[in-house]
Structure formats: structure tokens, C-alpha cells
Amino acid sequence: MQIERHDTDILILGTGGAGLFAALHAQQAAPEQKITIAVKGLIGKCGCTRMVQGGYNVAVGTGDSVERHFMDTIKGGKWLPDQDMAWKLCKTAVERITELENEIGCFFDRNPDGTLHQKAFAGQTADRTVHKGDLTGIEIISRLMEQVLARPVEKLEEHRAIGLIPAKGGEGLAGVLFIDMRRGAFRFVRAKTVLMATGGGPTMYRYHTPSGDKTMDGLAMALRLGLPLRDMEMVQFHPTGLLAGLGTRMTGTVLEEGLRGAGGYLLNGDGQRFMFDYDDHGERATRDVVSRGMYAEMRAGRTTPNGGVYISMAHLGPDKVASQFKGMVKRCADCGFDLAGGRVEVVPTAHYFMGGVVVDPETRTAIPGLYVAGEDAGGAHGSNRLGGNGVANSTVYGGVAGDVMAADARAMTSLRTPDEAVLEAEIARARHPLTRKAQPIQPLREALMDAMWEDVGVLRDAEGLKRGAARVAEIGAELKEIGVADDNLAFNLTWHDWLNLQSLVEISDVIARAALWRENSRGAHYREDFPETGDLESSYFTVARQVDGETEVTREAVEFSIVRPGETLLKEDEAETLVAAQ
Amino acid sequence: MLDLRLYMLQRITAILMAPLVLTHIAVMVYAIQGGLSAAEILGRTQGSLGWAAFYGLFVAAVSVHAAIGLRAILHEMAGLRGTGLAIFTWAAGLGLFAMGARAVYAVTAA
């Protein structure tokens, strides 16, 4: 098999908040090093950072403190977060937001007096979320993208990473194998240091919000390399995904959180409000609670024509809704729905993946030369991510990775020699479908999305999880028999659909196993057969790794390195919450 | 292919010409009635310093303005660029100016 070979010093996978920040910091810290940024789509135009609506959590408001932000993060994550990572996230966010404003050129919404405007998402005890209208991600990524485009960074667009290739002697990572998607050719890039920032993305669920390019490729590559993955059972569902029926990519896309906050009603198929049957906060309860309420209502059969529930805003006055949620109303209207005056069908939708590669607060992994940041890295959020902590996490740790990789690359004199056997094996894996008879792939993708949604979704129990794991295994086996026509590999989306599905299958299997393993309910993970939280003091997190082709799940105790359950970093005289009651 | 300098020249000449064109049209509307004759035209213009200045200015402005305009059209629609485009622009401007100046002289010289 002929492949192109290519050398660089610092290689970055992905151009979300993590990837772009890493490129900038690496370039600033070590301008003499060759930096290459490779991405599955176009630079800055794929991934989820761009899709951030609500905003960016950072403790810069009056009365707020890093300690308070940290405590909210730990409590939100139900004591599972890696505390050193969570601390660094909250602390560095302050510097990062200033960097975004002063050096990158972002402009976030201001109060009339010129200071940053901040609001509070659910689960926060201070007005902390910095934003740019409801298009915060576009502002952040567009500005970062400009900075990176203008710098001497090598750009490999529409280059899909398919394998992390270790060094021959196993002393570290040698480089990354790609498919140059435009030409359909293989390319192997060696580098001293590699950042994986491919952004996770739970798109194996029937309903999901992330962008289409995100299919767990990174975590699947890490799994195959033998790296430990933590918290893999933790999938965050957003309650209000648009439900527009099968056969449209609109289905699953997120309708803003603020709709519920502003007083929107959730109605079941009979037109009845139901959330108060599940929680005293009704529609205003947290994401996980509302998602579960909706799921239960749907499972009881009280659904809309497409099998979801309705969100209804009209009682707030259609004109008011149209002006307050302009973007959202326009988006719905473009697709034929009247959000301001009518009812729109919604459904819980897989939104964010808390699990990821085990890393240290410097983004280092167990393998020298490989660094992981952003949604691919586990630890910072524990069992649940607060709204607004996602983009803070990717930008904070992307920057950290850039600094660390620059220093490490400088200290290295030569590139590692790849293990050619692994390289060959990864090429063979990617070429596998080209050796089989071409058949449609989408039915299998849908089968996976149904299996995960039905058996490994919002409400879980042992029986379902076992069934789910079996279904996933079956789908994986069937996928091996499905082929893709190999007459023209240039921009061959169907080949990539196959590869996407393989990554999703590999990680779905891990999710199901980890979920089965955790016999309690924490944050996003809810076991109907084990509804209790479990003892906080003896909290543990799951760690999954592949050994000889088999996935093993173990547990590790959470180290309460900064604060123990029952304690707080807030001073005694500090108020429980600074947010005025709604 | 317009840079700031050419753009400014074209806009300045355009603004300059606006009153000239209006006057020109007004004169035409006034003069056309009952048909035109050389004697009538020349009677008005010959020996008049005012008309000489008026049309002289007009010709100067329109030469610059039209040359730059034609330059843009030629670049965009015929793909002309570089030296060829520069030569064309100068040729068009100078050519128009020469012909225009001769015409002004013809109708206003005493």
C-alpha cells in the first residue's frame, strides 16, 4: 500500500476551541517548530465549539470567585470530577477569557456600564456565563480561526485521522495516520508531539446535537492504542432537541435552554403539562431531570405524532417570544416550524460526552508524545457538565496543551520511528470495506442509533444495557460484512460513513459496558435498578481500556485532593448563591 | 481593477459632471425645439469663454471618468490586466480628451 509521508514537529488534530488554541499557543511559545493542524472538515468550520450558544463560564463577575466556580463544578459533577483538572479549568478560564478579548479579538456582550455581561445557567450560584448573544461559539471560533489562518501553521484540511501510530520500540507516539479525504489517499504524519482534540461527540444516539463530523474517532483511536478511558458511561442529554421526523438532519438539533428558563411549557401528546409530576421545578429543573421526565412520559406512550413531546411558548405572547428568541424562531421557521405561536415537537437529545482519555492537568497521557484536550479528555466534568463549562474546558486545556507540547517538542531532538506493523494494520482496517461487496450503510447506523437510544440512553437498567451491548456487538459484526465501492475514493463520503460507524460502534460498546458497571445513579447516568447516588465519600470513576482486543472496565477511587464531600471552599459568611431567585 | 486613487478620480469627476450634465440636458431640451442647426449652436457657443470653460471642464472630466470606467469593464469582462490595461486606460483617456478638446475648440473658437 502506497502512502505519503510527511514530517512535522507539533501535530494537532481538530480545529475546535482546543485545537485552535493549541496551535496558537504552540506557535507563540515555539515559533521555530513546525506546526501542523489537521482536521476532518475545514479549519474552524466543523466541530461543536462553533455551535456554542449559551456561553462561557468564568468567575470574573462581582462577588464570584474561582472557588465558587470550582464548587459548582464539583457539585454539578456529583463529586466525580478530577479536582485538580476542575480547579485548573476554573482558574485558567479567567486568563483565557481575557486572552480571548484582548489578544484574539473576541467581543462579548457588555452591560450598559461597559463591563462584561454575565448570566447564570442552571446549577450555578453566580452570574458567570459570558456570551455573545446566543451565538457565542461563532464569535470565539471565527476569531481563533482568523488568527490561525494568518500564521505560519501548516494546514491539512479534510484530513481525517484514522490511527495513532506508536513508535517501534513502544517508547511513545510516532505519528498519526490520515486519509486525505479530498484525494482518498493515505498520509502518515510523524511528529514529536501530537494533540488529539477531536471533540468526542455522542452521535451514536438516535437524537444528537453535535456536528456531523464528530463520530468518536479520537476516543476509538485512543482505545485501540490501549489508553485508559474514564467516565465512559456519562452521556449528557439536552432536553429539547428538535423532532422533525426521520430522514432529516434537523432532527436532534438543539432548541435553546433559555426557552424553558423563560417559562416555556412542555406538553405531552395529550397537550398536558407533565414536568411537575416528576420534579418540583417543573420545566425549569436541570437538564438531566427534565430529560428523564420527558423520556418517562414518552415511554408511557403519551407522545406526539413523531414520538416526542411538545414545547409550547405561545402563552408568553408570540411577539415577545419572536423578539426574545429571534435566532431560534428563525431557525425553526426556515425548517417549517412556528416556535413563537405554535407547538414544536421535541425530544431529549445526546449533547455532550463527559467521558474521555485519562490525562493529567498538563494534558499528558500515558503515552509520551500524545496529549489530549477538550471534549476528548475525561475528568474535568465528572458525571455532568455544567452549561458553559464545555467551551471553557476546550479553550483552557487547548492552550495548556499548546504550551506543554511546545516545551516538550523543543526538548526532543528527533522524531520517533513508527511501528510499521501497526501502520499496516490501521491501513488494512480502513481499507477493509473496500474489499467487500458494496451495500447501504445507513440502515446499520440507524440500527446503532436505535439500540443506544433505547437501551443505553436516558434511563438505564442492567437488562437493557446487556441487550444494548449485544445489539452493538451484532451491528459491529454486520458492519464488517458491509463493503464500499472503491472505484473513486476521492471525497468518498460513504467510505467515511463506514469509518464513522466503526468508531461509533467501538465507543458505544465501551459506553454500554461502563454503564453496566456503574451500579448507582450519578449526574447524567441514571440506573432505574440502582437509583441511589451511592456513598459520596467512596466515589469512584470507571476506567475502560482495551487489552488484547477485549475491553476491560475497572474502577478507581476519586481523589478528593482539594475538597471532600460535605466540605466547601467558600467562606462561612459567603452566601449559598448569588443568583437572585427567578 | 480599481485602487483607491482611480476610484477617487472617478467619483470626483462624477460629482463634478453632475451639474454639467444637467445643464447640458437643459440646453438640449431648450435648443431642440424647432430643430437644430449648426448656425444656432455656433451662435450660442462661438467666442464664449463661459461655454469654452464649461465644455472644456466637461471634456476633461469625462475623459478621466470614462477611461477609468472602461478600464473596469475591460478588466472584468475581457480579462485585460497589467500593462495592457494601463496602456488602454491612458489611450482611452488621452484619446477622448484630444477629440473632446478639438470639438470644444471647434464650437467655441471665435
Next chain:
Amino acid sequence: MGNAVDIVAERETHMTVRVWRGQGDQGRYESFEVPERENQTVLDVVTWIQQNADPSLSYRYACRVGMCGSCAMTVNGKPRWTCRTHVQKVLDGGILEIAPLRNMPVIKDLAADMSGFFDKWVAAEGVFHPTATRTDEIPKIDPREERRVEIDNAIECINCGICYAACDVVAANPDYLGPAALNRAWTLVNDQKDGARDARLAAVSGGGGCHNCHSQQGCVQHCPNDLNPTASIAGLKRETAKSFFKWRR
């Protein structure tokens, strides 16, 4: 569930979709019969063809909600974001004709090469130049200040390239920076935090600069986010004109 799908299948009506196929300059239209659905965007139609009729069809998308600007194509002659264009809105006599975005080289089928578009973004100095660092305070800025309002009106660009495809000057003058890049440059000219105003005004005053815009306003007409590059470019023309007189003094 199964029943509902069957009923839909029985009554299914189809539309004719002509899709541009090819690589580089070589290509032609191919026709497909695609089932009509109640909720269906142009991107869904393209996806349906790739998943059900011709697996070799190439196109690009990412966010599917109008945020990434990856999915723009020429739909029945006009540039549009396909993920946010409902088929019913553009169907013309039961026919849909889909081609790659104009004014960009074609990679394959419906996927265009946007690199020139972004090169010009940088060439227009559509890049912030800092005057402060991460150790300084975030500046207090009145959001109602005139220049800020000017920026707000133009900032929500998703660099989809639709305006770029709708502009005949882009097609005719290979150096022309185009509406999106100039629109971004205008926001930066107004940015009190930016430190490269003069360099930017110089960058938009050359042979491919803002002065080549003939105010065709196809950019305004087609921008899916209702931005107004024409107004931004007019702003640049004004500011450069002022500097023209200043430089001469």
C-alpha cells in the same frame, strides 16, 4: 411505528433532482428521483441521494443548523445554505437543481474549495491585531457606542461564502477580496481594541480592494444571516476616501 412508515411509503410523491457531478472543470448534471417528505431540507435531499441512490456523491456539511457555513450550494440557480433551506421554499415546478457554489474551484460534485475565499479573508486583514495582553484588564466598552453598533450589525458572519458566490465582481476579477472579507475588515476598522487600522485600510485599497465593488448587492440579497456587506464596503470606501485626503495633505 412500522405502520406509519408504510402509509407514508404508499403515498410517496417524488421530485426530480438534478445534481452536478464531476471533478475539476469536468462535469454534468445527473437526475435522481427523490421522495418528498414534509420536513426536508435541501441538505436532506443531497444526503438521501448519497445514502440511497448514489453512494459516490460528494458534498460538505457539519453543523446542520446554519452555524458552520460548510453546506452552501447553488440551488435552482441561487447560492443558499442547504441545511436551513426547506425544499418547499425552493422547489420550482417539482424540480430541484443543485450545483456547487459559484466562484470557487470544484473539488468534487457539490464540494467546493474554499481556500481562496479564506486567503482573501487574511489578505483583507480580516484578522485582529491586539493592543493589550491577557494580563491587562478587559476593557470597558459601552455597547451602545456608535462604532460598536456598526460592528454588531456586521459581525454575525458564518463565512459560508454565499455572498462571495453571489457577486459578479468576484467572478470577473480574480483579485477582488469579496464581500465577506471586506465585511470583516469593516468590523475591525471600527474596533477600538484593534491596532492595525492603517494597515487594514491599505490592505483594502489595492487592486482587489473595496473600490472594485459596484454595489450589485447580490451579497445583501443572499446572505442567509441578513448581513449587509454592501453597507460595510461603503463604510470602507468612506474611510479610505478620508485617508486619501489625509495622505495628500
Next chain:
Amino acid sequence: MSLARTHRSHPLWYAYALHRVSGLLLALFLPLHFWVLSFALTDPARLDGFLHWADLPAVKLAEFGLVFLLAVHMFGGLRLIALEFLPWSGRQKAYAAAAAALAFLVAGLFLLRAV
């Protein structure tokens, strides 16, 4: 694909096209105009010949066209300069239509006086 189904099918693109065509035709007509006028110097009789020829109805109509071109180019040009140098107005289509209407008016006046 017909013009009506392209990115060009909106009034302001037509206004642009009209401005370009009128400018181009005027620029092509201009040398002819100058050439004829120079006969005043070299061959006054020939100038008269041209002017009498201009009494033909068909030529009158052509002259109407010329005045229209000049007027529409001027009003259109003023519209563009206003767009560029005055604060933005949301009524661009109305201004383009007004420029064309005014040009018709002026050219019509000319035609009425001419016949």
C-alpha cells in the same frame, strides 16, 4: 438556466447592469459626438447635414435613447455615490427605481420638445 433563476434576479443587480450598459454606450457614443462637432471647424456644411439628419423621427427616437442613457447614468451614479458616502438607507430599491423614473421623465421631456 434562465437569468430569472440566478443570483442576478433582483432589482439592484439590474440597476447595476443598467449603469454599466449606459456608461459603456455613452463612452462609445462620445467619440462620435466629438467627431461630428469638430466639423464646425473643418466642414460646417457637413455638421448641418448631420443636424438635419437628426430631424428624422427614427433618429429623434435614438436621441431620446441617448438622453435617457445620460440621465439614467447620472442619476444612477448619484445614487451610487449617495450609497457610498451618506449613511446607509434601507431604501436602495426605491432609489434605483427613482433614478430610472427621473431619467425617463427627463428624456421624455426632451422627446416632447423635439417633436
